[in-house]
Amino acid sequence: MSRLTLALIAALLLAGVVTVSFAQQPPAAPVAAAAKIDKGDTAWMLTSSALVLLMTAPGLALFYAGMVRQKNALATLMHSFIIAALISIQWVLWGYSLAFGPDKGGIIGGLEWVGLRGVGVEPFEAYSKTIPHQVFMVFQMMFAIITPALITGTFAERKKFSAFILFTLLWATFVYDPLAHWVWGDGGWLKKLGALDFAGGTVVHISSGVSALVCALMIGRRRGYGHQPMQPHNLPLTVIGAGLLWVGWFGFNAGSALEASGLAASAFTATNTGAAAAALGWMFTEWMTRGKPTVLGAASGAVAGLVAITPASGFVGPMSSVIIGAVAGVLCYSACNLKSRLGYDDSLDVVGVHGVGGTWGALATGLFATKTVNEAGGDGLFYGNPGQLWIQCVAVVATYVLAIVMTAIILKVVDALVGLRVSDDDEVAGLDLSQHSETAYTLGGGTYGEFTGGTGAFTEAKRAAEAKARTVH
C-alpha cells in the first residue's frame, strides 16, 4: 500500500471533520407541535440500533471468518470490524446527508446535513415522528455499516487491504447512499413510486449481492480455486456468527417499524418464522440431494431466510413468511450449488445468499404484502394488486443497474490507484501475515521466535540493565 494513498484517505476524513466542526450548528428547525418524543419508542430504537451493529461486529465478522482458511481468519474479521469504524465516520460526515438529507430531484440527498448539521435530538416529521432525529440517524448508520461488510465475503482471501478501504468508502458514498435515498429518503423516486422495502431488501441485500458478483468477476478467482482444498477452517465460529446475525436481525427488521408497536411485533414474528423456515428448507434440500444435512447448510439457510424476509417483514403475515423463508432456503441452496458450475469465485457466497435471497424477497413482497398487516404498506399480487409486483420489479432492476455500473467504475478506479489484489506470494502466505503482520492462532506449542523489539517502560528498563551489564564485564 502506498503511504500516499493512506495519507490521502486520512486527509480526506480529517478535512471533513475540520470543515464541519468550524461550521456552527444552526439552531434546530422549529418542530411541529404534534411531534413529541415517545420514551418507549426511543428506548426500542436505541436497542435496535445496537442490535444491528451486533450483526456486523461480531456477527458477520465471525460468520465469514469461520469460512475462510486459517491463514486469512484475522484479515476477514478485520474487514467487518474496521468497516464498523470507517462507515461510522463516513456516515456522520457526509453519508447521512447524502442518503436522507433534503431531496435533490429524487436522486440524492443534499449536503445540508453534512457533519450532522441540524440533525438534532428533536423528532423530524418525515422520518421519526416519535423519536429523536439522531436516533433515526444512528439506526440508519448501522444499516450503512453492514451493507459494505456483506460484500467483503466475495473478495475474501485475496483483496489488498488498502484497496478494500478505498473501495468501501467509495461504494458507501456512490452506491449505498444514493440507493438509500431512492428507497427511503424523503422524496426518493422509488419511494414515491410506491416500492415496498421494509428493512432493506433492495438497499442492503440486492445492492451488496449484485455488487459482490461484479467484484468476484473483476477481481478474479483465488489462486488454486478449483484445485486446492479451501475448506472452512472453523465452522463453530460461523455458526456463532449466524446465531448473532439471527438475534441482531430482530433490531434490523422489527426496528424498522421505527416504533415499539404491533407492527414491530408482527415484523419480529415474520423475521423469526422466515429464518426458521429457510434453515429447514436448506437443510432438507441438501439432505435429499447430497445425502447429509450439513451444519454450514443450516446456518446459511437461516441467513438466507433472514435476507429474504427483510423487505417483506413489515408487510406480510406469519404464514406468508413461512413460504418466503422456505422458498429462500431451497433457492439460495441451489444458487450456491450453481456457482461451482459457472466458475466464478464468490468466496463466501454473497451472491447466492444476498443477491438471490434479496431478489426473491423483494419480489415476494410484491406477491404477499397485505394492508391487513400494515395499513401504510400495500397489497401484493395475491391480495388483488398485480401492480405492486411490477413496482417491485422496477425497484429490483434499478438496484441492479446502479450496483453493477457503479461497482464496476469504483473497482476500475481503485485498481488504477492501488491495485485490487495482493501479490501471488502474499496470497499464498495469507492475508493475516502479509497485510497485517499477525497470525490468528498460536495454538499447539506456541510460537517459535524471539521478541526482537518493543517500546515502553518495560523494554527501556530491560535495555538499560543490559547496557549496564555489558559495561561491567
Next chain:
Amino acid sequence: MKKVEAVVKPFKLDDVKEALTGIGVVGMTVSEVRGFGRQKGHTELYRGGEYTVDFLPKIKIEVVVPDHLAAKVADVIAGAAKTGNIGDGKIFIQPVETAIRIRTGERDESAL
C-alpha cells in the same frame, strides 16, 4: 537397538501406552500425523462443494528398545491397537545405531 514405529488410530493411543508400560517400556514419543493406506479418505461437503480428504489423522508412536524386546513390543502394540477394521495402521521396525542421554552422556542401552 531397534526403533519400533507404529502408526495407529488416534483413539487407540491410551490402550497402546498402557500395554507398553505394562511390559516395562519406560519411554516413548508420539506425534499427530496424517496419512492414508488402503483405508483411503472421506468426502466433506461445504455448501455443495465436495472435498475429498485423503489424509486422515493418525498417531505415530516411536519406541526405541534393546534388540531382544523389539518383536515383543511390536506384538503388544499390534494387540492393543487392533480393531479388526480397515485403517488400524502399520508397524515398522528399524535398527538404531546409537542412543545418547543428553543429561548424563550415557550411551546406547543404558541411555534408553
